[in-house]
Amino acid sequence: MAEKKIxxxxxxxxxxxHDRGAKVICRALRDAGMEVIxxxxxxxxxxxxxxxxxxxxxxxxxxxxxxxxxxxxxxxMNLLMEKEAEDILVLAGxxxxxxxxxxxxxxxxxxxxxxxxxTQDIIQWIEKRLSK
Amino acid sequence: MKKDEDPKKDLESGYQHWKNKRYSNSLRKSSPEKKxxxxxxxxxIKELYTLLDLDGFDYQRELGFPGEYPYTRGIHPTMYRAQLxxxxxFSGFGTAEDTNQRYKYLLSHxxxxxxxxxxxxxxxxxxxxxxxxxxxxxxxxxxxxxxADMEILFNGIPLDKITTSMTINPPxxxxxxxxxxxxxxxxxxxxxxSGTIQNDILKEYIAQKTFIFPPQHSMKLIxxxxxxxxxxxxxxxxxxxxxxxxxxxxxTALQELAFTLRDGIEYVEWTLERGLDVDEFAxxxxxxxxxxxxxxxxxxxxxxxxxxxxxxxxxxFKAKNPRSLWLRFHTQTSGVSLMAQQPYNNVxxxxxxxxxxxxxxxxxxxxxxxxxxxxxxxxxxxxxxLRTQQIIAHESGVANTIDPLAGxxxxxxxxxxxxxxxxxxxxxxxxxxxxxxxxxxxFPQKEIADSAYAYQKAVEKKAKIIVGVNAFQMDHEPxxxxxxxxxxxxxQLARLKQVRQTRNNSRAKTxxxxxxxxxxxxxxLMPYILACVKVYATLGEIIDSLKEIxxxxxxxxxx
Numbered sequence: 279m280a281e282k283k284i285x286x287x288x289x290x291x292x293x294x295x296h297d298r299g300a301k302v303i304c305r306a307l308r309d310a311g312m313e314v315i316x317x318x319x320x321x322x323x324x325x326x327x328x329x330x331x332x333x334x335x336x337x338x339x340x341x342x343x344x345x346x347x348x349x350x351x352x353x354x355m356n357l358l359m360e361k362e363a364e365d366i367l368v369l370a371g372x373x374x375x376x377x378x379x380x381x382x383x384x385x386x387x388x389x390x391x392x393x394x395x396x397t398q399d400i401i402q403w404i405e406k407r408l409s410k
Numbered sequence: 411m412k413k414d415e416d417p418k419k420d421l422e423s424g425y426q427h428w429k430n431k432r433y434s435n436s437l438r439k440s441s442p443e444k445k446x447x448x449x450x451x452x453x454x455i456k457e458l459y460t461l462l463d464l465d466g467f468d469y470q471r472e473l474g475f476p477g478e479y480p481y482t483r484g485i486h487p488t489m490y491r492a493q494l495x496x497x498x499x500f501s502g503f504g505t506a507e508d509t510n511q512r513y514k515y516l517l518s519h520x521x522x523x524x525x526x527x528x529x530x531x532x533x534x535x536x537x538x539x540x541x542x543x544x545x546x547x548x549x550x551x552x553x554x555x556x557x558a559d560m561e562i563l564f565n566g567i568p569l570d571k572i573t574t575s576m577t578i579n580p581p582x583x584x585x586x587x588x589x590x591x592x593x594x595x596x597x598x599x600x601x602x603x604s605g606t607i608q609n610d611i612l613k614e615y616i617a618q619k620t621f622i623f624p625p626q627h628s629m630k631l632i633x634x635x636x637x638x639x640x641x642x643x644x645x646x647x648x649x650x651x652x653x654x655x656x657x658x659x660x661x662t663a664l665q666e667l668a669f670t671l672r673d674g675i676e677y678v679e680w681t682l683e684r685g686l687d688v689d690e691f692a693x694x695x696x697x698x699x700x701x702x703x704x705x706x707x708x709x710x711x712x713x714x715x716x717x718x719x720x721x722x723x724x725x726x727f728k729a730k731n732p733r734s735l736w737l738r739f740h741t742q743t744s745g746v747s748l749m750a751q752q753p754y755n756n757v758x759x760x761x762x763x764x765x766x767x768x769x770x771x772x773x774x775x776x777x778x779x780x781x782x783x784x785x786x787x788x789x790x791x792x793x794x795x796l797r798t799q800q801i802i803a804h805e806s807g808v809a810n811t812i813d814p815l816a817g818x819x820x821x822x823x824x825x826x827x828x829x830x831x832x833x834x835x836x837x838x839x840x841x842x843x844x845x846x847x848x849x850x851x852x853f854p855q856k857e858i859a860d861s862a863y864a865y866q867k868a869v870e871k872k873a874k875i876i877v878g879v880n881a882f883q884m885d886h887e888p889x890x891x892x893x894x895x896x897x898x899x900x901x902q903l904a905r906l907k908q909v910r911q912t913r914n915n916s917r918a919k920t921x922x923x924x925x926x927x928x929x930x931x932x933x934x935l936m937p938y939i940l941a942c943v944k945v946y947a948t949l950g951e952i953i954d955s956l957k958e959i960x961x962x963x964x965x966x967x968x969x
Contacts, residue, residue: 292530292545292546293530293531293533293534293542293543293546294530294550295614295618295619295620296619296658297619297659298658298659298660298746298862300969301859301862301863301969302660302862302863302866304969305859305863305969306863306866314969316967316969317967318965318967319619319965320542322541322542344530344545344546344549344550345545345546345549345550345785345786345894346544346545346546346549347545348545349544349545350544350545373783373784373785375784375785375891376784376888377888392750392783393748393749393750393783394749394750394751394876394879396869396870396880397866397870398870
C-alpha cells in the first residue's frame with residue numbers, strides 16, 4: 279500500500295492579495311507528492327482553522343505580506359488550541375520582520391520562511407518534521 | 411573592393427566565420443560545459459548582435475524622432491534636457507498625520523510629486539472599524555476612511571502646485587472624489603488640479619487581486635471616471651494602466667508588456683462604447699511599468715511599449731490628437747527583486763533598475779528602499795532611494811542625450827522582438843474575445859503562474875543566480891526598520907467614530923440613497939460619489955451601498 283500522502287493547507291490570512299509565493303509553494307509541494315489545498319485570498323482565522331480541520335491536514339502554511347501577522351497568527355494558534363487541533367504543524371512565510379520571529383515561534387509557529395527561501399528547503403523541512 | 415561585391419554577404423560570411431571558428435573554438439577551450447544565456451524572463455540571448463539582426467531596419471519606421479511617430483525614442487522632443495522625470499516616491503503609513511509629515515519631509519528634500527500608499531482596508535473599500543481591518547490599520551499604507559482623513563493628509567500642501575498619484579483601484583472614484591473635495595476646500599478648482607488615480611481593475615483580476623465588484627460593474631465605474639474627468643477634471647490622468655503588479659506576480663517582461671497594453675485596448679473599447687470620442691479621453695490614459703533586473707530587456711520593453719501604443723491608437727482606434735498616441739508612463743523598481751539576505755545589496759539592484767527606466771524614457775520614477783522585504787521603508791532608507799535617482803539624474807550623465815541606447819544592434823533587435831511578440835499575444839487575446847473574456851478563462855493568470863514557477867525552479871537549480879541567496883551567502887546583522895506606532899489603530903478608530911458622531915447623519919444617509927438609485931439607473935456615479943464624500947459618508951458606507959447593487963466578485967481558486 280502506498281504511503282499516506284502529506285496533506286497541506288496553504289492559507290492566505292490578511293487583506294493583501296500577494297499570492298505569488300503561496301501559489302509557487304502550492305505547486306512545489308504538489309510536485310513533491312503532497313496533497314495541497316489552497317484557501318484563496320483573505321481568509322479569516324476561523325475560516326482557515328475550520329478548513330484545516332475539515333480537510334484533516336498535517337500542515338498549515340500561512341502566507342502573509344500585509345503586516346497583520348502579529349494580530350492574525352495568535353488568533354489562528356488560539357483557535358487551533360480551542361479546537362484541539364494543535365497537533366497540526368504550522369509554518370509561515372511572507373514579509374515578517376526579524377524582531378517578530380521569536381514572538382511567532384513562542385505562540386507555536388514551528389518555522390518562518392522569509393523571502394528567498396527555497397521550496398526544496400521547505401519540502402525537506404516538512405518531511406523531516408513529520409517523520410519524527 | 412570590386413563594385414559588384416555585396417557588403418551584406420561579406421558581413422554574413424564574416425560573422426559565420428567568426429562564430430564557427432573563433433568564438434566556438436575559444437568557448438570550447440575555456441568553458442566546455444554548455445551554459446545557457448537567457449534574460450531573467452527566460453528569453454535566449456545570442457552571443458553577438460550585428461547589423462545582420464536588423465535586416466530591413468528602416469530608421470523612420472522603427473524609431474522616428476523624439477516627439478514624433480512612432481515615438482520609440484520618446485514622447486517629448488526634448489525629453490530630459492527640458493525636464494527631468496518626476497521623482498515620485500510611493501509613500502503612506504499610519505494615520506493621515508504620520509503620512510502628511512513624511513510628505514512634507516520628502517518635498518523638502520527634492521521630491522517633485524506625491525504618491526499615496528493607502529492601507530489595505532482602504533484599498534478594499536472597508537472602514538477601519540470593519541472586523542477584517544483588524545491588524546491592518548495603517549500597516550501597508552495610510553488609513554483613510556473619510557474626507558476628514560484626506561483633509562489632514564494634504565494639510566499645508568497646495569494641491570495646485572504639486573501633482574499626486576493615488577494607488578487605488580476598485581474604490582478609486584471615491585478617493586478621487588475626496589481629493590477633489592479637499593482641493594475645493596483649499597479654494598482650488600478641479601480644472602487645475604493634476605495627478606493620477608491607478609483605477610486599473612483588469613490587472614487586479616489578473617495579478618494584484620484587490621477587487622470588489624464583478625468585472626462588468628467595475629468597468630462601468632472606470633468609464634464613469636473617464637467621462638467625468640474629460641469634462642470636469644481635465645488635467646487628471648484617470649487611469650494608470652499597470653504592468654507593475656503583473657510583473658511582480660511573476661510574469662516575464664514580454665507578458666507584462668503584452669497584458670498591460672491589451673488591458674489598455676480593453677479600456678478604450680469600453681469607453682468608445684459609452685459614446686466618447688477617442689481623442690476626448692485617450693490623452694488622459696497613462697501607464698505604469700516595472701523596472702526589473704535584466705537591464706537591456708527592460709530598456710527594450712519601454713521603447714517597444716511606446717511604439718506599439720502609438721500604432722494601436724492610430725491604426726486600431728483612428729486617434730488623431732498626437733497626445734492620444736503618447737504612452738506616458740511611471741516606473742517603479744521591482745519589489746520582488748529585493749532580497750532579505752544582505753539587504754544593503756538592494757541599493758545596487760535598485761540603482762541598476764532605475765537606470766533602465768531612465769534609459770527607457772520614463773516620465774516618473776519610484777525607487778524602492780533597501781528595507782522593503784522587511785517593512786515599509788524607514789526615513790533613512792527612503793532617502794537613499796531618492797538620492798539614487800538624483801545621482802542618476804545629476805552625476806551619471808545619462809540624461810544628457812535622448813534615448814542613448816538607440817542604434818545598438820542588441821537593443822534594437824530586442825525592441826523589435828518585443829513588438830512582434832506582443833502583437834502575437836494581442837492576436838491570441840482578440841481571438842478569445844478580448845481581455846475580460848481572457849481573464850474569465852484564466853488565461854493571463856495561468857501564463858503568469860507558469861512563468862513564476864519556472865523562474866523559481868531556475869533559481870533553485872542555480873540556472874539563475876541571486877547574489878546572497880543561492881550564491882555568495884553570508885550572515886548579516888538585522889537592519890533598522892520602520893515600526894508602525896501601536897497607537898495608530900486607536901487614533902484612527904477614534905477619528906472615525908468622531909466623524910460618524912459629528913456629521914449630519916441624515917444628509918449622509920440621503921446621499922447614499924441617491925447613490926444607490928443612480929447605480930440602479932446606470933447613471934454616471936461621479937457626481938453622486940462626490941456628494942457622499944462631501945457630507946462625510948465614509949468609504950466603507952459608499953462601497954457597501956454599491957455592493958448592494960453590484961454584488962461582489964468571487965475569484966476562482968486555482969494555482
